[in-house]
Amino acid sequence: MAVTRTERPGLSQFVLPILGLIALGLCGAGFLILYDPQGGPKFLASIYEAIGNTAGATDLRNGSGDQVVAKILLALIALAVGVGGIWLLYLGVGALVSLLQPKWRDRILPWVFVGPALLLLGVFLVYPAAGTILRAFQDNEGNLTLENYQVLVDPAFLTILRNNALWLIFGTGGSVLLGLLIAGLFDRVRREALAKTFVFLPLAISLVGASVIWGFMYAWQPAGSPQIGLLNAIVVALGGEPIPWFTSSPVNVFAEIMILVWLQTGFAMVVLSAAIKGVSAEVLEAARLDGATERQLFLQVVVPQIRGSIVTVATTIAIVTLKIFDIVYVTTGGRFNDDVVGVRMFHEIFQFFNDGRGAALASLLFLAVLPVMYINLRNFRRQQAQG
Numbered sequence: 001m002a003v004t005r006t007e008r009p010g011l012s013q014f015v016l017p018i019l020g021l022i023a024l025g026l027c028g029a030g031f032l033i034l035y036d037p038q039g040g041p042k043f044l045a046s047i048y049e050a051i052g053n054t055a056g057a058t059d060l061r062n063g064s065g066d067q068v069v070a071k072i073l074l075a076l077i078a079l080a081v082g083v084g085g086i087w088l089l090y091l092g093v094g095a096l097v098s099l100l101q102p103k104w105r106d107r108i109l110p111w112v113f114v115g116p117a118l119l120l121l122g123v124f125l126v127y128p129a130a131g132t133i134l135r136a137f138q139d140n141e142g143n144l145t146l147e148n149y150q151v152l153v154d155p156a157f158l159t160i161l162r163n164n165a166l167w168l169i170f171g172t173g174g175s176v177l178l179g180l181l182i183a184g185l186f187d188r189v190r191r192e193a194l195a196k197t198f199v200f201l202p203l204a205i206s207l208v209g210a211s212v213i214w215g216f217m218y219a220w221q222p223a224g225s226p227q228i229g230l231l232n233a234i235v236v237a238l239g240g241e242p243i244p245w246f247t248s249s250p251v252n253v254f255a256e257i258m259i260l261v262w263l264q265t266g267f268a269m270v271v272l273s274a275a276i277k278g279v280s281a282e283v284l285e286a287a288r289l290d291g292a293t294e295r296q297l298f299l300q301v302v303v304p305q306i307r308g309s310i311v312t313v314a315t316t317i318a319i320v321t322l323k324i325f326d327i328v329y330v331t332t333g334g335r336f337n338d339d340v341v342g343v344r345m346f347h348e349i350f351q352f353f354n355d356g357r358g359a360a361l362a363s364l365l366f367l368a369v370l371p372v373m374y375i376n377l378r379n380f381r382r383q384q385a386q387g
Contacts, residue, residue, distance in 0.1 A: 171257045175267075202263050210327070215246075315372050
């Protein structure tokens with residue numbers, strides 16, 4: 001008669017839950033320290049008191065101590081909570097849930113991993129979005145009003161909408177078309193990877209950094225003065241007059257759009273190049289046997305085959321253009337008829353201290369992005385259904 005041996009719980013089944021509870025406590029303490037604006041100095045002062053440095057602790061609490069050490073300590077706490085603490089928390093809580101009966105374990109375990117992400121989304125995304133929409137219907141005293149949306153009938157706001165439309169059309173269209181063209185051309189060159197690297201490199205630069213770089217490209221000096229800007233140097237060398245790219249409207253809008261196109265073309269090229277390589281070689285060969293030229297092959301065979309990827313790239317870049325802020329703010333601040341909704345929202349909140357109108361503009365941006373996101377999701381579902 002066979003004897004059934006009952007497996008004893010391993011040591012890890014007891015250690016991990018304990019570590020999870022300890023990590024939960026440490027994460028909670030860490031969050032409290034990070035939440036308090038003076039959490040770093042206060043915590044360092046407690047450490048100083050524990051080692052007998054009372055004078056140092058008093059200086060820190062009075063704001064006259066070594067704040068650099070306090071900031072470094074705060075950064076280390078954030079790193080420990082954000083990486084080590086959360087990792088131990090997941091392991092510990094997962095092991096704790098695994099001790100339950102299979103029926104309850106299978107129901108609770110998915111929420112252990114999804115729950116924190118949903119909580120963070122709710123706290124840092126849903127709650128602020130709902131608060132912004134509510135603030136858009138309130139005046140400075142908190143009373144309900146529609147005055148914040150009177151900005152829609154402001155003639156200056158029509159110029160802002162025009163600029164945003166130009167960003168959406170030419171910023172998105174230029175990036176996608178250039179990315180598609182370069183992806184198609186580089187698909188046949190010998191050193192394809194090297195060529196694509198040079199086009200993709202600008203994407204590693206921030207919008208602010210790119211704006212500063214192109215500020216030197218667009219630099220302007222009065223006629224007769226040495227032109228340090230590359231574009232105006234070329235214009236003058238060809239016998240023309242230097243152009244104030246950032247102060248002449250509507251030239252400045254297109255000059256700023258060019259910066260975004262320079263950045264986003266690499267992203268479009270990489271995604272569309274991968275899509276082109278996924279086109280069936282048999283389909284291409286059949287089209288060539290039917291007498292299709294290379295131009296017809298690309299426009300009538302390849303492009304329809306990668307339509308889903310084109311839509312994905314276009315909607316992704318469109319969201320960036322609708323929310324554009326950095327380039328306009330760094331180059332001109334929107335002072336030369338090149339203002340956009342994002343910059344105007346910033347000025348309303350932080351310069352004119354009109355939170356309600358700024359919230360109204362933020363709500364308009366949110367509503368403008370929603371249709372683009374819907375198109376993107378619908379395209380993603382279509383690709384999944386076809387796959």
